[in-house]
Amino acid sequence: MLLLSSLLCALAGYVSAFLVEISSLTDLYPPLWQGCPGQLSDYRVEDGMYTINPWLYPERMGIYKILITFTAEYFERFAPNNEANILWGLPLQHGWQYETGRLADPTSETECGKENGDDTCISVNSWWACMNYYLCALPFFGAVEAGVLGISSDQVKLSPPPKDQMYFCYNVTACRSSFPDAMTKWNTFFQQVKESSKSLDDLLKYLWDAHIASLEAARSIFDNRNLYFPKPESDFAEGWSNAVDYIAAIRFETTLKKMNKFQKYLPPRLLKSDDYPLFIKDFTDSQNRILFLINLINKIDNDSGHKFLSLFRNLMKSEYLRKMVNELMEQLTENYNISPQELAIIFSEYI
Ligand SMILES: *[C@@H]1O[C@H](CO)[C@@H](O)[C@H](O)[C@H]1NC(C)=O
Numbered sequence: 041m042l043l044l045s046s047l048l049c050a051l052a053g054y055v056s057a058f059l060v061e062i063s064s065l066t067d068l069y070p071p072l073w074q075g076c077p078g079q080l081s082d083y084r085v086e087d088g089m090y091t092i093n094p095w096l097y098p099e100r101m102g103i104y105k106i107l108i109t110f111t112a113e114y115f116e117r118f119a120p121n122n123e124a125n126i127l128w129g130l131p132l133q134h135g136w137q138y139e140t141g142r143l144a145d146p147t148s149e150t151e152c153g154k155e156n157g158d159d160t161c162i163s164v165n166s167w168w169a170c171m172n173y174y175l176c177a178l179p180f181f182g183a184v185e186a187g188v189l190g191i192s193s194d195q196v197k198l199s200p201p202p203k204d205q206m207y208f209c210y211n212v213t214a215c216r217s218s219f220p221d222a223m224t225k226w227n228t229f230f231q232q233v234k235e236s237s238k239s240l241d242d243l244l245k246y247l248w249d250a251h252i253a254s255l256e257a258a259r260s261i262f263d264n265r266n267l268y269f270p271k272p273e274s275d276f277a278e279g280w281s282n283a284v285d286y287i288a289a290i291r292f293e294t295t296l297k298k299m300n301k302f303q304k305y306l307p308p309r310l311l312k313s314d315d316y317p318l319f320i321k322d323f324t325d326s327q328n329r330i331l332f333l334i335n336l337i338n339k340i341d342n343d344s345g346h347k348f349l350s351l352f353r354n355l356m357k358s359e360y361l362r363k364m365v366n367e368l369m370e371q372l373t374e375n376y377n378i379s380p381q382e383l384a385i386i387f388s389e390y391i
């Protein structure tokens with residue numbers, strides 16, 4: 041009897057520890073995650089096709105939720121509860137964009153995405169939203185092609201935005217013909233995910249290759265468009281799109297926990313014209329440092345005519361160096377004992 045009750049006790053402890061783990065994980069999910077569609081049948085059907093409107097935040101986020109859900113079984117061997125799914129990087133980035141006002145219309149043309157307007161609307165005038173489209177539509181259609189979602193290519197389409205329709209693709213066929221490189225890389229990633237012999241590091245390589253190919257496709261279209269943002273925000277946007285090349289080179293681990301930790305250091309709101317990186321009062325020291333670092337890397341990269349990126353990519357082929365830089369980055373953002381003010385002095389000659 042004693043044995044039974046202590047067994048039950050242990051079991052209860054185990055179950056409640058498990059529940060605590062689950063509930064703390066749900067805190068890490070992106071905004072409105074629970075209410076987003078999680079399967080294709082949650083979307084409406086038009087002309088016999090599932091039709092998703094990616095210009096509404098819950099519907100675009102639902103695409104990620106489907107990807108995360110349908111690939112869960114392949115990541116269980118790395119950690120329970122889908123926590124090690126490296127696709128988390130995409131919805132979490134998108135959630136950060138939403139939360140920080142980056143998906144709203146930066147012009148006065150519409151109320152799209154604004155707090156007093158329709159706040160789940162995603163504006164086609166937002167550079168962040170346009171770039172993200174390529175990191176949502178192409179992985180999604182790549183997964184359809186790779187047979188991960190259990191539907192065929194002609195069963196799903198995305199809705200166009202109210203204007204600038206020519207800058208986007210809306211179905212598997214059109215995306216494949218306009219962006220063959222990115223589509224092939226996403227398809228490959230999803231094929232590799234199914235291989236149980238692959239390590240997380242292997243899969244990260246395929247993921248980041250595909251991610252960069254999506255960005256390349258988007259950059260060629262949106263780089264020369266007016267970003268409509270105040271200068272500090274457009275500098276940050278440019279710096280961020282450049283920094284992603286470096287983050288990809290170190291194969292940054294985009295699992296649920298790592299990504300959440302990292303995103304705490306990203307700017308929690310749009311930058312204003314009088315925000316000066318390193319000295320933004322309502323940002324933490326870590327947020328100021330990351331912002332500064334992103335601008336610094338962008339400057340080094342630009343001044344070297346992108347030679348610095350080639351050099352960095354070559355160095356990062358070594359797993360040992362990748363580990364080192366990943367650790368260094370964590371140190372630098374978290375508990376580096378140089379204040380933003382001191383960093384400014386050190387680099388004052390260069391910046
Ligand atoms: C895919 O999109 C293209 C261009 O938007 C369109 O011409 C074509 O009919 C669409 N294909 C299907 C199967 O819906």
Ligand SMILES: *[C@@H]1O[C@H](CO)[C@@H](O)[C@H](O)[C@H]1NC(C)=O
Nearest residue numbers: 275278335338339340342343
């Ligand atoms: C990058 O270089 C170009 C030309 O050399 C220059 O016009 C531009 O301002 C530079 N951008 C940054 C962020 O340094």
